[in-house]
Amino acid sequence: MSTYNPQRPTPRLRWLRARIAALGKPAILLLGIGTSIATSPEEPFTRSSRDVGSVALGSSRHVVVTLSQSMRNEAFEVIISFTVGKDAAETQVQVEPDKPGWPVVVRTLVPPATPGARGELDIDAPEVGSSLPADAGSPEEVPTVFLQYNLRSVACDPETAASHPKYCADWHQLGAQCADHGPCRLGFTLTVLNTESTLDTEFNFGAAALRYDETEWGLKCTAQTDFTDKATIEAKFDE
Amino acid sequence: MNEPSDVRAADVLCRPTALTALALWCVNDHVLKYAYPGWLTGKLSDVASLIVAPLLAACLFDLAFPHATARMRRKLFLLALVAIGALMFSVKLFDSAAWAYRWGLGLLQWPFRSLTGLLADGSARPLRAVQLAMDWTDLLTLPALIVPWWLRARKSSGDVCAQIVAGDDHVGVQAP
Numbered sequence: 001m002s003t004y005n006p007q008r009p010t011p012r013l014r015w016l017r018a019r020i021a022a023l024g025k026p027a028i029l030l031l032g033i034g035t036s037i038a039t040s041p042e043e044p045f046t047r048s049s050r051d052v053g054s055v056a057l058g059s060s061r062h063v064v065v066t067l068s069q070s071m072r073n074e075a076f077e078v079i080i081s082f083t084v085g086k087d088a089a090e091t092q093v094q095v096e097p098d099k100p101g102w103p104v105v106v107r108t109l110v111p112p113a114t115p116g117a118r119g120e121l122d123i124d125a126p127e128v129g130s131s132l133p134a135d136a137g138s139p140e141e142v143p144t145v146f147l148q149y150n151l152r153s154v155a156c157d158p159e160t161a162a163s164h165p166k167y168c169a170d171w172h173q174l175g176a177q178c179a180d181h182g183p184c185r186l187g188f189t190l191t192v193l194n195t196e197s198t199l200d201t202e203f204n205f206g207a208a209a210l211r212y213d214e215t216e217w218g219l220k221c222t223a224q225t226d227f228t229d230k231a232t233i234e235a236k237f238d239e
Numbered sequence: 240m241n242e243p244s245d246v247r248a249a250d251v252l253c254r255p256t257a258l259t260a261l262a263l264w265c266v267n268d269h270v271l272k273y274a275y276p277g278w279l280t281g282k283l284s285d286v287a288s289l290i291v292a293p294l295l296a297a298c299l300f301d302l303a304f305p306h307a308t309a310r311m312r313r314k315l316f317l318l319a320l321v322a323i324g325a326l327m328f329s330v331k332l333f334d335s336a337a338w339a340y341r342w343g344l345g346l347l348q349w350p351f352r353s354l355t356g357l358l359a360d361g362s363a364r365p366l367r368a369v370q371l372a373m374d375w376t377d378l379l380t381l382p383a384l385i386v387p388w389w390l391r392a393r394k395s396s397g398d399v400c401a402q403i404v405a406g407d408d409h410v411g412v413q414a415p
Binding site for chain 2: 024025028029031032033035036037038039040041042
């Protein structure tokens with residue numbers, strides 16, 4: 001005999017349960033397929049050119065690219081290109097995986113040119129986690145080491161570097177060479193090697209070809225790192 | 240009631256163990272891996288995916304061949320287990336397989352990312368590969384493939400979808 005039971009679900013509730021049951025398996029199947037497709041995030045360092053706007057050349061302003069924690073398992077390359085007039089130059093920085101000191105901060109300097117000239121910077125860098133640009137200091141903060149033209153390798157001046165532990169710089173004077181030949185083009189590779197025991201990183205500032213007009217007396221190429229006084233700079237110039 | 244040898248993969252997918260694995264896979268991929276990056280969260284998704292993926296593949300087989308015999312479904316399920324294991328093995332060890340996985344999954348994701356981009360800012364997204372860490376230690380999770388096999392082999396005791404309906408029948412039929 002059937003009797004009234006207040007706990008018995010109403011027809012509307014029974015209908016709702018039946019609908020949920022009917023939709024349950026397809027919904028779970030769709031959720032599973034969706035989870036399978038979305039299981040891996042996009043490769044974060046597919047390059048995308050990013051225009052960071054005009055910068056005042058000659059100001060030694062530099063660009064900071066901060067890379068996110070999620071990228072620490074992969075080696076990749078950051079390319080920073082800059083345009084001076086009709087000429088372009090490019091800086092490549094190879095970032096090694098899983099090194100101490102993440103997130104990695106990559107810096108490059110805009111080469112100086114005629115005061116007041118302006119250039120464009122494009123960053124080919126990972127989209128995820130990158131933040132740019134950042135203006136980190138004036139030229140006065142950068143200690144300089146003078147090189148002779150044919151010198152291919154030089155260590156930082158320990159005293160200078162020790163007094164400015166954040167920076168190590170290389171400065172090359174080309175005045176006479178350019179003055180003799182008029183507009184000139186120079187290719188160079190600037191590598192900063194860190195020999196400090198806690199870090200084992202090499203920043204390769206790549207090859208760059210910059211041209212200056214005959215009124216310009218020198219080319220100043222500067223590398224900055226977070227290394228301390230154990231850093232070594234190698235500057236190799238094209239023949 | 241179906242015999243264990245005549246189980247539909249969708250029924251197995253509705254069991255609490257499989258649902259838990261699916262939820263864990265989803266949450267771990269999109270929350271835990273970012274909040275707690277490390278060895279454990281890296282392996283959790285591998286384990287969960289090895290539990291769920293063969294069941295999903297078997298579900299798709301069932302949909303594609305609705306009139307398949309129980310014997311055929313069982314064979315297809317075993318084939319799914321082997322295929323998922325082989326996929327895991329190859330993408331973790333071989334560059335070409337990893338490349339195919341990165342771009343294949345990127346291709347599957349691309350329509351959804353583009354649709355999202357179109358809705359968000361009116362621009363489609365470029366096709367991109369997905370991330371894949373070729374870590375051979377991930378192969379240590381391969382024994383997790385036993386779980387879906389075990390789920391399918393044992394008699395049903397916890398089909399959540401079925402329990403919703405069953406609850407409707409049981410409540411209120413007791414004698415006064």
